Amino acid sequence: MEVLRKYASELLEKKAVAAVIGYVRVSDKRTRPAIITNPEDTSSLVFDNYCLNNLSVYLTKARIKALCRTSDKPMKLAITAKPCDVHSIVALIQENQIHRDDIHIISFNCGGVVKDFGLEFSKETLASKCIHCESQKPVYFDKLFGEEKKIPAAEDKQLQKINEIDSMSTEERFEFFKKEFDKCIKCYACRAVCPLCYCQRCITDKTIPCWIESSSHQRGNFSWNIVRAFHLSARCTGCGECERACPMDIPLGLINRTMAIEAKKSFSFVSGRSLEIPTLVGSFDVKDSDELFM
Amino acid sequence: MDKEKWEPKIAAFVCNWCTYTGADLAGTSRIKYPSNTKLIRVMCSGSVDPVFILKAFERGADGVLVSGCHPNDCHYNAGNFHARRRWDFFHKLLDFIGIEKERLQFSWISASEGKKFADVISKITKDIKSLGPFKAYKQMNSEFTVNFPEYNESSNSINKELQ
Amino acid sequence: MKIGVFICHCGENISRTVDCPKVAEVCRNFPGVEYSTNYKYMCSDPGQKLIKDAVLENKLDAIVVGSCSPHMHERTFRNAAISAGINPFLVEIANLREQCSWVHDDVEEATQKAIELVRMALEKVKRDKPLTKIKVNVTKRILVIGGGIAGIQAALDVANAGYEVILVEKEPSIGGHMSQLSETFPTLDCSQCILTPRMVEVYQHPKIKLFTYSEVVKVEGFIGNFKATIKKKARHIIDDRCSGCGLCMENCPIKKKAYNSFEENLAFRPAIYTPFPQAVPNIPVIDETICTHYKNGKCGMCVKVCDREAIDFDQEDTMFVADIGAIIVATGFKLYNIEKKSSGSIYKGYGEYGYGKYRDVIDGLQFERIASASGPTSGEIKRPSDGKVPKKIVFIQCVGSRDESKGISYCSKICCMYTAKHAMLYKHKVHDGEAYVFYMDIRAGGKMYEEFVRRAIEEDNVKYIRGRVSRIYEEKGKYIVKGEDTIAGMPVVVDADMVVLASAMIPHDNAPLLARTIGIPYDKYGFYNEAHPKLRPVESTTSGVFLAGACQSPRDIPDTVSMASAAASKAIILFSSDQLEREPVVAKVNEDICQGCFYCKKVCPFGAIEVKDIKDINGIVFKEVAYINQGVCKGCGTCTATCLSKSIELAGFNNEEIFAQIAAL
Amino acid sequence: MTEKIILKDDFLKICSDLLSKGDTLLAPGQAEYIRIKDISEIILNTSALPPKTSFKSYAFPRSEPLLYYKRGKNDVQIIDINVEGKNIVVIGAKPCDAESLSIMNHLFTWDYEDEFFTARAKHFIVIGLMCSNFDEYCFCTSVGTSPVSEKGSDLFLIPLDENTFAIRIVTEKGNEFLKPYTEFLKDGNEQNSAMITKKVKFPEIAFDKDEVYEWLGNNFESPKWENIGNVCLSCAQCAFACPVCHCFDIVDEDYSYSEGRRMKNWDGCQFGHFTLHASGHNPRDLQSKRYRQRINHKFRYYVDRFGKILCTGCGRCSRGCPVSINIKEIVSNCKD
């Protein structure tokens, strides 16, 4: 932890970066994102199993980006990112939201994080993305800290649930999701925490024409959740923030993961894994399946 | 609603160059098909947004068809290829969420396939008829999380009035 | 908004199954409808007048016509609208004939559908925005890429029409493959004799600017307004000083280090060379890779003998940027090489013919050079290996072509003819020789073509064997050609002295690269795609880019020349007006909300989308957004559906209009 | 105020009677106040933290239609909705929720009476239940209420032992409500229940609300706002979970080309477009300004206008915040 603080403080002192986006400890089992611009403030930086936020979401905020332009010469932004968060960064680079050269990625060998604030890190409270994590080492980084760690093995309940839903009848599936979506209060926390939901004006905020009814009756909720899932399919890197942020505990991860599984199955594509592989959205292959079409 | 009288409402998003022209050819060839489907002409199947389909369902469509040029025949070279990928995901998503696969169908119909156009329309009409009205989606617009009795009363009264 | 509804009976075509008066009556009560009527023939003059009068009388803002397909009469009604003072894009057609009356029998049903169709059109027209045609200026200068017969013909045609031409050729001389040929079928006239005057004409034409030994490295812009960057590779010769005397070439001490590619590697060339004596321009090039000067700074023999001081060892590549209005791509072809291909190539090579290891197994172009009077053997038919006259020669057709296992399924079209020509030339020169041709089918479609092949068979006694050759191997100086005579139904073995392979025509290796540079589509082989195989064969799908010759598919000389002239006339048509008018159905970005993810750029089939920087008051770029070049956009709308924040709208088919139609279903 | 004693079983009998009469019964569940279908669902647990959302949505729904319309050839026909509130009884409301409707009532009756809200609110019977637990986010004591506060409740329950409750009749409405059930009630002694409430541990007072009020007035341009604004992600989870946040948006929703309805939907001041003007200008374009607005609205503007703090100290907004921003911490920091 000390090396991280020292490193971050040096970066700021050397004026190599305009700010460090990192985690600070709030209480025992809670951390909070922090945008640190003062080298002295780096003393509160932490990284451990309780750093569950995906900080790359801050890279899309105009306010944060503007920090780079506060002095005469444009500076980089340093971000502490878990290996899985690096996937989001990769996706953001591919979608032209940030440039690789403008950021300084401080990453860690990750041993998994807890699923929500206030919980004790253990096998049972492991975030579901960590259970099936395949990227404990970052694919891109400028500085790597920590030794390789083991993520405790745990049951992949999310996958079991997906399989369970898959085996339901169409009506049962509809009922299941109707019940889940019914809970939605349209607070859009899922959108706010998602690094890839970076649109200044979301489709749901558009009124002429009205794309998605902003009412939170069932139909509006359905539209919102379907469109959210669709817009993220083949883009979502599986950070799981939406599901965590949802105050009504709607299992958004189930849908995201199903679509990710489909992308992998049909197109051998996993989002955010490499800057070289073109994104699935926006590309095509003449050999894509024609199965759907009469 | 009287089940016997019920006729499905189907929206078809078709590209200007192939399917719309194919539909014209079906007309010129006087090939008969059911009248339930109404075409919405777009320039390319690549320009059909999935939200159009949701909107159609919201507006009471019982089924939706999206149709464009055959692969490699796109007037714009590649619009239909992009569409194909898009629909692959969207269809899987709808299926996962529990919307019957037959509600949303896709086809490639060229300008010379008037017969195929009529066949596809007949098929989708038959499919939707056997599924019945898309009640699951239609009902949603009057269902609120907190359902106060007056909503139903008012909406019933208005519905009566409107009809 | 006041809308007029006009329902056409189309004689009885519509009114037979659709109750037109009823449709008009019902529509009269829809929100926004000011006027509604029906008439027997809306597209007729009185019909159009009816529309015009109704518009003027009722001060209508927009009209809906329920008639035949918009593909039939949309233009008619739009013109009627213009004459009545309405923007033509405030006209919507409800397709009541092709998609209603003709396909339904039941009157009630058809009438109901007709009402709904009109209702949809009504809802759309309410949201339609007036649009004006887009006008684009035209730069009346053309870029012709490739200086073979296609490029030469196209350049001359455009130049003779009075427009400027920039002709770019990657080799040191124009002329292309045609200049390598000995004689041409079916007339057996000398290829160079008919080509050279054309080459000179190009060189001397005041309207043609010739860039040889040059490449097009970048093309930006759109129809009428392209900007091309041309790289002129360093020849190391100062063009305007060189008199083409050839002393430098004679005196170059390096004689046998590099094969002469014009002679298809059957001869050598010096380090300073012109590809062939009749080269245009007749200015040599120094090959840096073998020239002694570039190894150790010594030699300089050419400098010594050149009294005009035309040699410049320090010359560097130069770049030229040219404004042009149209492009003709005429980059031609190359031959399928039977050598082993690297893995990943769609071509497989010919292991059964020894992967090119036998020196006397040559391809068609090599035979052309051997048969050519100006070639390495001065026109005598000799074996490349030992210079002996082959007494038995085998020609194999369809080497590569029509053979999916070798990666190519198409027919190269010219091989039947040139093989007959080769066999004929051989028999004319080696009277006691035996010539065998292995063929699959003889495709001799063309004026005098079939007669030509018959002549080879009947008069020159060439032995045609219908069948494939399974293997060639060398045995005691002979080439054992094992094949099958499928007509006789038995194996054939010929111990030949020489074998000539009619290799497939394939595109140049860098054809896809050039296609991407220009932004035109190509097929899996690398041949450029025409906009429509029948009706627009010389246009690419990118407006303002035309195709000529074998870069589009295998072609012989007459086809190539006619295609070149066709492409030229397309360009001339384009140049005949100062401004281009086009339909305003194009996409437009709302820059305020565009998030700059550029998925639109990735999906745009026409490269119409560019990156635009948005700056704050201090001039600092704080956001990149998509910008759609209206000249390039063709209005497919793929970007609109891909855009996640819905910041792009397609004029004439915008989302509000489509949503309105959905609502009126 | 009078205090009565009631057995838990008897209390549940009242509940089941209400159910049989068709009244709506609400009781705190895990995530929200659930609509009771069977009295077994009623758990009168003093130590539970507040559910994730309050019961405000039963008076001020997330989405509700205001009117229906139909476009004619040249006119628009409007069909009104008449709200006739029906009894809603909240059983065991947390003290921090109990007051929510009365706080919101100020807003909804201020210059124009929002009949949709008032018609429902006046049919509410709130039966509060003493609270015996708090976590790091609770700060009811700092905003002038407490775990044993009766404010906002019509009736207030204090458990005397496992099977008995003291029931304090706080309002006339509460009194009326209990009238049919006098058979179940015994007279109680206020001192007994006071013994219990005295033992309840209160969250420490984190800030002085008056000081905060002062500070906010003087520090509109404090750099502190920027620091919070950088971290906050602009979701409206805090507003939607809040028992007293009441912003709404009105949109028209079409059924078809000619029919539709006008909807009133929740909105949140943290959304970037909340204050976006038609001109394109956005007075609160930055998150820091929006967050400042949130705090100012709750702790200063509402006080100015209605004399009430627009906050009950329930801590929901902080408990659910995806980036663990703690409003208690921020407001405590509103000092020099």
Added chain:
Amino acid sequence: MNYGYFPGCSQTSSAKEYDLSLRKVFEKLGFGLEELCDWSCCGATSAHATNHKLSNALALRNIVLAGKQGIKNMVAPCAACYNRLITSQHEISMHPERKNETEELLSEKIPADVKVINVLELFFKIGLAKISENRKRDLNGIKAACYYGCLLVRPMNINNFDDAEQPTSMEMIAEAAGATTIDWNYKLECCGAAHSIVRKDIVLNLSKKIIDDAVLNGANVIITACPMCHTNLDMRQRAMKRKYPEHLMIPVLYITELVGLAMGMNVKDLGIDLHYVNFNYDEYIAEKLIA
């Protein structure tokens, strides 16, 4: 690492020495060959010409067994077996209906992850360096004509480990074993194959052409990796000699025998003495052991 081993009928009879040398060589190289339990005919008999279903079922039965034994890579030294097995695998991968049909016949699911390889591929899998490392003897007296026959590197596009028209893998193995190889023209030509019994005249003629071309190009040994080729080239030479007295007898070795020799094994160990044409050891190999 262990490899599965599908011997096929000839390995137990006419090509015993192939089996012998294969096992010995790989044992010495340190790789185990696990014989497939209960293996049966591969279907490369006339089955594939007369009863297609049967030939697929026979081949795939062995694949099923391999799957059950947990074999991932299975070597089929006989070129005919090899060809039959991969062709059947390819066929069911292209035609799901045939897969279903065969699965029904076998009442078993056919695993998709059993890879059938031939001997050449096996050598490449373990690495040619392994052979040169274990070389004990100089074979430079041997000028080998590597004969692939018609089945070993085919069918084209299904078998992708070597070029179907100009294969070179066997040469690479022979050279790794220290032999010299020659370039010749008949390495893929037909030896007569299954006509061995019924039309000796054809076989004699075809095989002689192969041998003659090898000799013409300077070979003194022919190397094969197919029991059938070996039979035709080796067994028929006496008859050739009878018919064409000028015929030069030339020994025909299996590739495994050649590698075995290089590794210092002797003729008897490898079963070379079972061949019809005598392999005169001294003629080819100067007994010089490399340290």
